[in-house]
Amino acid sequence: MIAVIYKGKGKFSVEDVLIPEISEDEILLKVRAASICGTDLKIKEFGHFKNPDDKPIILGHEFSGEIVKLGKNVRNLNEGMRISIAPNIGCGHCRECIGGYTNLCEDYEAFGINIDGAFAEFLRVPSRYISQGNIFILPNNITFDEGALIEPLSAAFNGTEAAGITPSDIVLIIGAGPMGILNLILAKLRGAQKVIVSEIIPERIEIAKKFGADFVINPENENLKSVLMKLSYHRGPDVIIIAASSGKAQEDSLDLIARCGRIVLFGGLPRGKDIINFKPNVIHYKQVIVTGTTGSSVIQYRKSLELAASKKINLNELISKKYLLPDAEKAFSSAKSPENLKVLFTI
Secondary structure (H helix, E strand, O other), rough: EEEEEEEEEOOOOEEEOOOOOOOOOOOEEEEEEEOOOOOHHHHHHHOOOOOOOOOOOEEOOOOEEEEEEEEOOOOOOOOOEEEEEEEEEEEEOOHHOOOOHHHHHHOEEEEOOOOOOOOOEEEEOHHHHHHOOOOOOOOOOOOOOHHHHHHHHHHHHHHHHHHHOOOOOEEEEEEOOOHHHHHHHHHHHHHOOOOEEOOOHHHHHHHHHHOOEEEOOOOOOOOOHHHHHHHOOOOOOEEEEOOOOOOHHHHHHHHOOOOOOOEEEOHHHHHOOOOOOOOOHHHHHOOOOEEEEEOOOOOHHHHHHHHHHHHOOOOOHHEEEOHHHHHHHHHHHHHHHOOEEEEEEEE
16 A cells, blocks of 8 residues: 655655554554644654654544454444544543543554554554544545544634633634634634634735634734734733744733633644743733643544534635645645645545
């Protein structure tokens, strides 16, 4: 089978490898669609802390496919089922796992990070994905392409849920990349009074407008705080979701947020640039909540799939380009381009 393999920092290759064997407790998936995530781009360039030895690994954790083989002990699944899979599994025993937050398990594993992922024709699904409830049958009205985007949708679901958005809230989203746009869509679905986007890249400014931002501010051309005050009854936004890997944006958010506001640190910072100047008195005197989110829980994944099936969100609108696996170099280049949102492999 053809697979896209991480070969160490800054290197990957497209190779013909053996179709994985499965045990009696596992399933074999024919991958039909797999989406390139910003995490895949970061792993390609910098590696991942969950793979400290930089071992070669097949990338890809946003995907869907069809079951083509089952181990004899697998129950309640059948060959031919169309599925997508929440990509993180936990140890199953810690407080986080027992509470349903396997994405927060200290010893979590994930496809494309420390388990071979979905940028391949076939995928071996370890038994723990079955036992922990990570496998989801796709409704008939969800295509494989849409199924591959449930994972990023669920991550944004986590972010907007943590923000506790209500109809009276004015929401600022910093960054209009794929995850910023998903947060924008969900903030509007949650009924926010206004959703404002801060973005400096012209192509992404236009994308934010296309997806319904009430206002888009380019802080390189306008004073962000001044414009926000005019748009928020001189209070500042009630919610700020920082969907960009920017320490400065995190620092500035404390000066922008309204009293009793909520700040969600959605985008992580790169190693070596992960310390910011923090103003605790702002949090103290404004009574602000600052939180962060990473990935999503299994129940959030399920809710996101149900939301997609309701068609209140059109995931196809986020798909910018599609490629075959042998064209991985072009696909990764397209995924980095600011005019594109989600780039998929169709397999």
